[in-house]
Amino acid sequence: MPEENPPTAETADTPGQRRPATVAVTAGRPAHEPDAPLNAPLTMASVYVAGGDLEYGRYTNPTWTAFEEALGALEGGRCLAFSSGLAAVSTLLDLVGLGSKVVAPRHAYLGSIGQLADLEARGRVTAVLVDIADTDAVIAELDDAALLWIESPTNPALEVADLPRLIAAAHDAGAYVVVDNTFATPLLQQPLDLGADLVLHSATKYLAGHSDAVIGAVVTRDDELHTVLKGRRDLVGAIPGTMEAWLALRGLRTLHLRVERAQANAQELVRRLEGHPALAELRYPGFGGIISIVLAQGAMAADLLTHKTRLWVHATSLGGVESTFERRRRWKTEPTTIPEGLVRMSVGIEDVEDLWADLSSALDDLA
Ligand SMILES: *Cc1c(COP(=O)(O)O)cnc(C)c1O
Numbered sequence: 312m313p314e315e316n317p318p319t320a321e322t323a324d325t326p327g328q329r330r331p332a333t334v335a336v337t338a339g340r341p342a343h344e345p346d347a348p349l350n351a352p353l354t355m356a357s358v359y360v361a362g363g364d365l366e367y368g369r370y371t372n373p374t375w376t377a378f379e380e381a382l383g384a385l386e387g388g389r390c391l392a393f394s395s396g397l398a399a400v401s402t403l404l405d406l407v408g409l410g411s412k413v414v415a416p417r418h419a420y421l422g423s424i425g426q427l428a429d430l431e432a433r434g435r436v437t438a439v440l441v442d443i444a445d446t447d448a449v450i451a452e453l454d455d456a457a458l459l460w461i462e463s464p465t466n467p468a469l470e471v472a473d474l475p476r477l478i479a480a481a482h483d484a485g486a487y488v489v490v491d492n493t494f495a496t497p498l499l500q501q502p503l504d505l506g507a508d509l510v511l512h513s514a515t516k517y518l519a520g521h522s523d524a525v526i527g528a529v530v531t532r533d534d535e536l537h538t539v540l541k542g543r544r545d546l547v548g549a550i551p552g553t554m555e556a557w558l559a560l561r562g563l564r565t566l567h568l569r570v571e572r573a574q575a576n577a578q579e580l581v582r583r584l585e586g587h588p589a590l591a592e593l594r595y596p597g598f599g600g601i602i603s604i605v606l607a608q609g610a611m612a613a614d615l616l617t618h619k620t621r622l623w624v625h626a627t628s629l630g631g632v633e634s635t636f637e638r639r640r641r642w643k644t645e646p647t648t649i650p651e652g653l654v655r656m657s658v659g660i661e662d663v664e665d666l667w668a669d670l671s672s673a674l675d676d677l678a
Pocket residue numbers: 395396397398420422423462466491493494512513514515516525526527
């Protein structure tokens with residue numbers, strides 16, 4: 312039955328005015344036309360009939376486009392999806408000119424630091440690693456830098472960068488700024504609004520959110536950067552799988568609910584963990600779903616903990632609906648400035664009482 316007073320063009324809300332939860336649900340949908348599917352279909356195609364805009368499956372795909380529209384709307388820019396977060400990192404670092412200086416956090420995603428170290432070893436760039444929470448120290452390194460790479464909060468130390476000051480200082484020095492926004496998600500931090508040139512995501516984590524897809528993305532407001540990145544993606548083929556883009560978009564529809572719940576659970580767990588005798592340190596930036604704890608009795612206690620629980624799963628990665636944790640120094644390449652007994656916890660969306668019962672009984676056994 313038609314509405315008696317359908318909204319006019321003037322009174323109907325426009326997508327640009329919608330709030331993040333509504334954007335997460337509505338962006339990247341087909342137009343509301345009779346018989347159109349509500350959701351972007353999974354378009355499995357390597358080639359399209361010539362004469363249109365699509366042409367070939369390495370250039371574009373309608374399912375990627377739907378995911379890119381949704382994430383672009385959430386971050387407030389134009390999005391390009393990549394085969395993984397690290398494919399996006401690699402594509403961005405490839406834009407930096409030969410011999411350029413790149414300033415980056417000493418604690419950051421291992422693959423990002425690893426790529427920088429690899430580029431430096433091959434004489435491509437000079438990498439300067441900094442404590443990203445020490446704003447003055449970072450600014451002091453920006454002279455002649457081509458790129459400031461920011462991750463905030465950092466993995467797994469959970470240091471928080473002063474984004475507005477760092478971005479402004481980098482631009483004064485003539486450097487581009489990339490912010491890896493994987494831990495915060497666009498719901499808790501919008502770097503483009505703070506002036507960043509590029510936002511990077513491992514959509515594998517919170518955006519897809521169900522531990523079932525590896526996919527990355529870059530978002531920018533700069534049309535020129537977008538064109539250059541699209542050109543690089545076409546050329547090197549660092550494209551997402553169609554199924555992965557579909558899964559990531561499916562996940563994105565509930566991002567706000569999952570982030571809200573994971574954050575509420577994390578905040579409650581932090582309250583209960585404070586002062587626990589088994590812990591030497593408790594790190595939490597005040598927002599988000601990641602907590603890092605340092606076991607007072609070091610590596611062995613941390614390993615015991617991650618093998619004692621029944622609900623918490625010993626696994627790397629983060630941002631899924633299920634709670635996972637791991638001792639980070641089990642990775643040989645983890646910086647030695649990360650304590651041996653540090654366990655990074657990715658808090659999921661289960662009932663917090665069950666999470667606490669499982670965790671606290673394992674911790675009490677250690678204390
Ligand atoms: C996982 C992760 C990456 C790499 O993403 P992949 O999708 O695993 O390639 C980059 N940055 C951060 C902060 C991550 O957590």
